[in-house]
Amino acid sequence: MDGLVLCEPTELYNILNQVTKLSRLTEPNYLCLLDVRTKREYDESHVITARRVKQEGKEYLTPESVDLECVKYCVVYDSNTSSLEIILEDNDDENSDNHNQGLVLGPAIECGRVLTHLTRRPVYILRGGYELFSAMYHFFRTQKIIWMPQELDAFQPYPVEIMPGRIYLGNFSQACDPKIQKDLKIKAHVNVSTEIGPFFVGDSDKLLHIQVEDSLEANISPFLRHLCHFIDIHLELDSVILVFSKLGISRSCAAIIAYLMHRHGQTLKRSWNYVKKCKGNMCPNRAFVNQLQLWEKIVLGDFVTDISDLLY
Incomplete structure (x- = not known):
């Protein structure tokens, strides 16, 4: 799918743990990590530094504080999207005996397609979503929503x-x-x-x-x-x-x-x-x-x- 790239959990783990003198998470244009799950799921726990993407109707609202044109990595995840393939789903038509096939996209892919128009780099979709990543790296789960600059300065990357x-x-x-x-x-x-x-x-x-x-x-x-x-x-x-x-x-x-x-x-x-x-x-x-x-x-x-x- 044009502009979208599947990101393995290991890739996101390594992105989160890059360092120069300090963690690269201190750099405002390094990583934009977006969570498109429900507010309840996000509040329960999410990946460190992830921001929740809000919706108005079916429209995804990108965080106003992020200039996606300048961001090196834009990574989007939902609960469990595992591929970039479009799923065909049978929809029953109540007024006829026919079955119509509709296109179904995971929330991460839907949001990612919107973001591809706002950035010059690929948008990464996390394979397996939050469920797989949090199972592999449970120590990167958090309920913390706002990260102050001094907290990012103090963040200790893992190997x-x-x-x-x-x-x-x-x-x-x-x-x-x-x-x-x-x-x-x-x-x-x-x-x-x-x-x-x-x-x-x-x-x-x-x-x-x-x-x-x-x-x-x-x-x-x-x-x-x-x-x-x-x-x-x-x-x-x-x-x-x-x-x-x-x-x-x-x-x-x-x-x-x-x-x-x-x-x-x-x-x-x-x-x-x-x-x-x-x-x-x-x-x-x-x-x-x-x-x-x-x-x-x-x-x-x-x-x-x-x-x-x-x-x-």
Whole structure:
């Protein structure tokens, strides 16, 4: 459907957890998250920062405070819309024996079609709506309607999701946060930094510590086979894994990229672009990029990616 794009729950989760110096939710033109369910449903609980879309008759009223032309992400959700397909529904005609077929659109799609005329970017429709998202990320439910700027400044993003419900990518402070560990059901850690913390004390099987500096002299290559083996083993054990470094933008990102190349037998460029989409401020240093190129040759048998083409 023109102008509408289906948004997976993981995509919205990662959009909500992007960060620069502060959470990107502090930026007024970053995300417009719209809830088109009933007022009763919205008041009962909704996704954090979501605004309810009001209606006059059958007309959807967009929030006056939002300039959709400037918004990077406009995401709309209802209760459970699962696709962008138009549903054909049989309508009985009381005055005849004929059945007429009518077009039925979910509320999110109806609202989204209106919004496509107000923005130059695609409008995202959340697959599965609130029901699926809240089931996957119950800790992002809220009854809070108004978010003050200082509250958004204080918002602590969660690690981004690389493999839904299986692998997360974050920073040292997130790895030390017991609430995050509990909410995401983290069972194993890969610490790609020189920092140490109270992770699984006495249970070394659940912690892999790769002690490398984030410098142009650092060498992560000797650890990559062990890294991939550790993650493979824990995926087989159905453990949820958090890969992290001090800031979560260089060493841990390089480690995740290397693992995706190994797991899927894919190029550095493809793995790079995927992680970049999940974590917008990803920025492995140039030494790690060169080492990932060598890793690509080990995984694929040849150099495929021109690293000068990788977008920082």
